[in-house]
Amino acid sequence: MSGPALNDFVIRVGNVNGTGSASANGLLMKAIFRMGIPCIGKNVFPSNIQGLPTWYEIRVNGDGYMGRSGDIHLMIAMNAETYAKDLACVTPGGYLIYDSTWPRPHMLQRDDITVIGVPLSQMVNETFQVARSRILMKNMAYVGAVAALINMDMHVVKAMVEDMFASKQKLIPSNMQALELGLNYVKENIDHPLPFTLEKMNKTKGKVMIDGNTAAGLGCVYGGATVGAWYPITPSTSLMDSFVKYCHKLRIDEETGEHKFAIIQAEDELAAAGQALGAGWMGARAFTPTSGAGISLMNEFIGFGYYSETPAVFFDVQRVGPSTGMPTRTQQCDIMTTAYCSHGDTKHIVLYPADPKECFEMAVNALDLAERFQTPVFVLSDLDIGMNDWMIDELTWDDSYVPDRGKIVTRQQLDEGFEFFRFLDVDGDGIPYRTLPGTHPTKGAYFNRGSGHNKWGKYTEDSDEYKEVVDRLIVKWQNSRHACPQPVLRKASKFGGKKPSAGIIAIGSSDPAVIEAQERLAAEGIHLDYLRVRAFPFADAVEDFMAEHDTIYVVEQNRDAQLMTLLVNETNVTKNKLVSVKYYAGEPLSYKFVMGEITAQNNQRQTA
Amino acid sequence: MPSFTKPKIHLKNEKKNDIGLIRADYDGVMSTLCAGCGHDSVTAAMARAFFELSIGPHKAVKVSGIGCSSKTTSYFMKEAHGNNTVHGRMPSVATGAMAANPHFTYIGVSGDGDSLSIGAGQLVHAMRRNINMLYMLENNGVYGLTKGQFSAAADLGSTAKKGEVNNLAPIDPCALALSVGATFVARSFSGDKEQLVPLIKAGLKHKGFALIDVISPCVSFNDHKGSTKSYEHTYKYYHKAVHADYVPPSAEIRASYDDGKTMPIELHDGGLINLRKLDSGYDPTDRASAFSKVLESQQTDEILTGLLYIDETTQDFATRKKLPGRGLNTYPYEELNPGADKMKDLMREFG
Ligand SMILES: Cc1ncc(C[n+]2csc(CCOP(=O)(O)OP(=O)(O)O)c2C)c(N)n1
Ligand code: SF4
Ligand SMILES: [Mg+2]
Numbered sequence: 001m002s003g004p005a006l007n008d009f010v011i012r013v014g015n016v017n018g019t020g021s022a023s024a025n026g027l028l029m030k031a032i033f034r035m036g037i038p039c040i041g042k043n044v045f046p047s048n049i050q051g052l053p054t055w056y057e058i059r060v061n062g063d064g065y066m067g068r069s070g071d072i073h074l075m076i077a078m079n080a081e082t083y084a085k086d087l088a089c090v091t092p093g094g095y096l097i098y099d100s101t102w103p104r105p106h107m108l109q110r111d112d113i114t115v116i117g118v119p120l121s122q123m124v125n126e127t128f129q130v131a132r133s134r135i136l137m138k139n140m141a142y143v144g145a146v147a148a149l150i151n152m153d154m155h156v157v158k159a160m161v162e163d164m165f166a167s168k169q170k171l172i173p174s175n176m177q178a179l180e181l182g183l184n185y186v187k188e189n190i191d192h193p194l195p196f197t198l199e200k201m202n203k204t205k206g207k208v209m210i211d212g213n214t215a216a217g218l219g220c221v222y223g224g225a226t227v228g229a230w231y232p233i234t235p236s237t238s239l240m241d242s243f244v245k246y247c248h249k250l251r252i253d254e255e256t257g258e259h260k261f262a263i264i265q266a267e268d269e270l271a272a273a274g275q276a277l278g279a280g281w282m283g284a285r286a287f288t289p290t291s292g293a294g295i296s297l298m299n300e301f302i303g304f305g306y307y308s309e310t311p312a313v314f315f316d317v318q319r320v321g322p323s324t325g326m327p328t329r330t331q332q333c334d335i336m337t338t339a340y341c342s343h344g345d346t347k348h349i350v351l352y353p354a355d356p357k358e359c360f361e362m363a364v365n366a367l368d369l370a371e372r373f374q375t376p377v378f379v380l381s382d383l384d385i386g387m388n389d390w391m392i393d394e395l396t397w398d399d400s401y402v403p404d405r406g407k408i409v410t411r412q413q414l415d416e417g418f419e420f421f422r423f424l425d426v427d428g429d430g431i432p433y434r435t436l437p438g439t440h441p442t443k444g445a446y447f448n449r450g451s452g453h454n455k456w457g458k459y460t461e462d463s464d465e466y467k468e469v470v471d472r473l474i475v476k477w478q479n480s481r482h483a484c485p486q487p488v489l490r491k492a493s494k495f496g497g498k499k500p501s502a503g504i505i506a507i508g509s510s511d512p513a514v515i516e517a518q519e520r521l522a523a524e525g526i527h528l529d530y531l532r533v534r535a536f537p538f539a540d541a542v543e544d545f546m547a548e549h550d551t552i553y554v555v556e557q558n559r560d561a562q563l564m565t566l567l568v569n570e571t572n573v574t575k576n577k578l579v580s581v582k583y584y585a586g587e588p589l590s591y592k593f594v595m596g597e598i599t600a601q602n603n604q605r606q607t608a
Numbered sequence: 609m610p611s612f613t614k615p616k617i618h619l620k621n622e623k624k625n626d627i628g629l630i631r632a633d634y635d636g637v638m639s640t641l642c643a644g645c646g647h648d649s650v651t652a653a654m655a656r657a658f659f660e661l662s663i664g665p666h667k668a669v670k671v672s673g674i675g676c677s678s679k680t681t682s683y684f685m686k687e688a689h690g691n692n693t694v695h696g697r698m699p700s701v702a703t704g705a706m707a708a709n710p711h712f713t714y715i716g717v718s719g720d721g722d723s724l725s726i727g728a729g730q731l732v733h734a735m736r737r738n739i740n741m742l743y744m745l746e747n748n749g750v751y752g753l754t755k756g757q758f759s760a761a762a763d764l765g766s767t768a769k770k771g772e773v774n775n776l777a778p779i780d781p782c783a784l785a786l787s788v789g790a791t792f793v794a795r796s797f798s799g800d801k802e803q804l805v806p807l808i809k810a811g812l813k814h815k816g817f818a819l820i821d822v823i824s825p826c827v828s829f830n831d832h833k834g835s836t837k838s839y840e841h842t843y844k845y846y847h848k849a850v851h852a853d854y855v856p857p858s859a860e861i862r863a864s865y866d867d868g869k870t871m872p873i874e875l876h877d878g879g880l881i882n883l884r885k886l887d888s889g890y891d892p893t894d895r896a897s898a899f900s901k902v903l904e905s906q907q908t909d910e911i912l913t914g915l916l917y918i919d920e921t922t923q924d925f926a927t928r929k930k931l932p933g934r935g936l937n938t939y940p941y942e943e944l945n946p947g948a949d950k951m952k953d954l955m956r957e958f959g
Binding site: 207208209210218222224226227229246250251253256257258259260261262264266267268270271272273274275276277278279280281282283284286300301304394395396397398399401402403435436437438439440441442444445446447448449450451458459 | 664667669681682690692694697702705706707708712729732929930932933937943944946948950954955959
């Protein structure tokens with residue numbers, strides 16, 4: 001089990017939404033990161049602007065495990081309304097801080113944890129006059145209290161406050177004062193530090209703390225996307241915010257003021273999809289970020305894009321469904337809907353990033369794949385990756401990158417006698433050639449349509465002609481598996497296991513929890529290989545992996561085992577080899593959950 | 609059904625336009641619409657307008673939705689790229705294409721069903737954004753392709769072929785356009801080439817969103833007695849309020865402007881739209897006046913036609929977006945890549 005120990009514990013803060021706690025919590029986490037200690041921050045927030053409960057969880061882990069653990073060692077219970085729940089979730093032996101300005105209801109006691117009262121409101125109210133600043137300063141005061149309890153480096157904290165208010169210098173002294181209130185109270189009144197503390201490390205060098213949406217937006221900029229269309233929806237909005245920010249920073253011509261990008265806030269997701277496809281058809285790299293509800297609306301257009309072979313990238317930052325679901329909670333619930341999006345025979349390329357680094361890389365991959373295969377491509381991220389800060393290697397860029405524009409016929413080629421037919425498989429790889437509007441006065445034009453067409457690009461209702469085109473489309477799609485990101489294999493042998501008969505398959509944000517479960521299960525004698533799938537259509541290695549193992553745990557974050565269904569549907573695996581491990585309650589997956597489920601299933605299998 | 613290319617017939621001494629093309633160079637594949645369908649006349653008018661304006665077909669982009677009317681984009685200018693999108697969603701595809709490259713002449717073709725029901729949302733927003741395109745709304749009061757159901761443009765009291773009476777008030781595309789900020793609002797009739805061709809030319813040259821609501825009868829489902837979108841009814845109630853002629857930049861301008869009935873509107877390309885009005889008191893550059901004129905005509909059953917409103921001053925989409933002098937789709941990657949060094953800088957924010 002993980003922690004609590006030196007540089008190995010979990011802090012959870014319970015707050016009320018809209019009280020400005022986000023910056024205080026960010027400060028806490030970032031300070032730990034700057035002390036060189038690996039950590040992660042998970043924000044559990046409501047679909048609300050003010051008033052509902054919100055939590056922030058920081059896992060400090062010197063070993064570098066990047067998922068949630070499932071434990072809570074230090075709870076900071078700032079929200080009276082959720083106090084009972086916050087008290088109940090502390091791991092036995094843990095600690096809880098509450099605002100002792102007001103007495104705690106008597107029945108809310110636990111003998112197996114230590115409760116620490118800090119009169120935060122009282123101290124802050126005595127020190128600060130303005131009501132709004134009292135609320136904000138209370139947040140800084142608990143940061144101070146925590147800092148004292150876990151031996152946080154106050155130089156780092158203070159430097160961060162200075163950074164934070166670099167443009168509002170006059171706020172620095174009051175924030176420092178609030179920090180000191182909490183810090184000094186603990187130093188003078190509480191037995192400190194706690195048994196689990198921080199100690200500087202050197203493990204965050206070359207790392208950054210970034211969320212997946214920011215990284216994906218940057219990926220679109222570096223990948224050469226010029227047109228972005230969108231309709232606001234949590235948790236995808238910040239992806240476009242990032243694209244907007246970096247375009248304004250990097251893509252405005254200094255002399256002319258011209259924008260080398262176009263961002264369109266559409267009237268709805270149907271329009272956003274149409275705009276992305278319109279731009280893709282015109283030959284610009286285009287994308288639209290959305291979430292499940294938006295994908296539902298885009299369905300018709302995505303089928304149009306598939307059949308008319310028009311490139312565009314669709315980011316689906318998944319949130320809990322169905323319908324409006326829980327808009328601010330995470331899930332992997334659009335695996336099926338993206339794989340087969342739209343009516344008729346449609347299958348798509350879907351990429352599954354597992355962290356912000358892959359959000360960046362796969363944004364670029366997707367832009368390449370969309371043009372190379374002339375088709376809509378999905379990047380299936382989720383709220384956990386998209387909106388939480390993850391510790392990843394610094395993003396880098398290789399200036400030798402050349403975009404894969406695919407088969408675009410030029411005017412010169414047409415003049416030199418290239419005979420252009422839009423849907424003809426000239427090279428036998430299932431990928432036809434396309435022209436961009438305006439290429440040639442007499443030779444390059446074609447009529448793009450979602451209705452029946454033959455390989456020459458002409459309208460048809462002829463059965464054989466129709467079939468010929470859709471049969472090529474499936475070949476093209478199948479071939480794309482070699483060009484998509486390949487799966488990542490983590491062998492059990494890495495942790496002393498022999499060649500095990502069981503393995504795990506997962507995608508996306510389940511990765512850190514699965515990695516940790518794999519290692520900790522190995523320590524308990526359960527050895528498993530782990531294959532992280534990174535794209536649909538599935539690579540051949542996925543088929544091989546399943547053939548080589550007798551039992552495969554399919555870990556995913558939805559109720560209906562969508563990944564497992566897709567594996568059964570799209571490979572030769574026998575269904576009863578697959579064991580489903582599903583979590584779908586909306587918080588980021590923890591290793592404890594994965595471990596618990598696999599252990600239970602493993603025991604059951606052995607006794608059965 | 610395969611599509612047939614129209615045979616190109618060359619006549620001796622046939623008139624060529626400024627770029628050396630003949631009228632037949634603006635044809636597309638053979639129409640598959642019903643004989644006598646109003647849409648075919650509109651297609652011919654569009655081809656003629658492009659021909660007379662000497663716009664190279666490959667410098668034009670055609671977009672459409674779904675319906676008999678929307679099919680017609682393949683029946684003219686086969687050397688222009690066309691995009692026959694999904695039902696009611698052509699404006700978004702046009703908007704995206706425009707974002708990628710606004711330096712084409714965009715023409716959209718749609719029907720009253722495509723535009724006013726399923727596509728009302730996208731039409732409204734294209735107008736609001738002032739996308740620089742000509743939008744032809746071929747209005748027959750019914751869904752032709754799905755066999756004659758009433759559209760949202762069907763007039764009160766108009767009857768269907770089998771006798772059913774429409775009792776919902778119509779959406780008037782011109783009134784709608786005026787209310788959401790369209791900068792060129794016109795109405796015409798497929799049977800009036802003299803009015804329609806010049807109007808299309810003016811609409812193509814207008815920098816911003818141009819709507820032409822063209823009454824275009826459906827001979828198969830809405831041309832009977834009792835229909836208010838029949839040829840007969842349209843001829844009977846047709847009222848030409850403002851005639852618009854496009855005058856290219858080079859042409860000498862001879863009209864006199866002091867009779868209150870002629871009015872020149874300067875265009876961005878240096879050309880002019882010359883308006884000739886029936887009523888000297890009507891000002892087609894005044895939105896409120898145009899609006900009341902349209903509402904008035906609804907009371908009198910008069911089919912008010914011509915260029916009802918024009919505004920050349922509002923910035924179009926591409927200008928407002930500060931899009932560059934060449935299409936975003938033409939930028940080589942080197943000009944878009946911020947570079948590896950920049951990335952190093954950016955990463956500091958996250959350390
Ligand atoms: C999503 C969707 N719903 C319904 C249809 C069926 N449909 C095809 S054309 C059409 C109506 C077209 O009417 P209009 O735009 O007036 O064109 P017309 O045929 O009258 O020229 C309908 C409902 C469709 N193609 N797509
Ligand atoms: S059904 Fe009506 S609209 Fe369609 S082609 Fe025939 S006449 Fe024209
Ligand atoms: Mg119609």
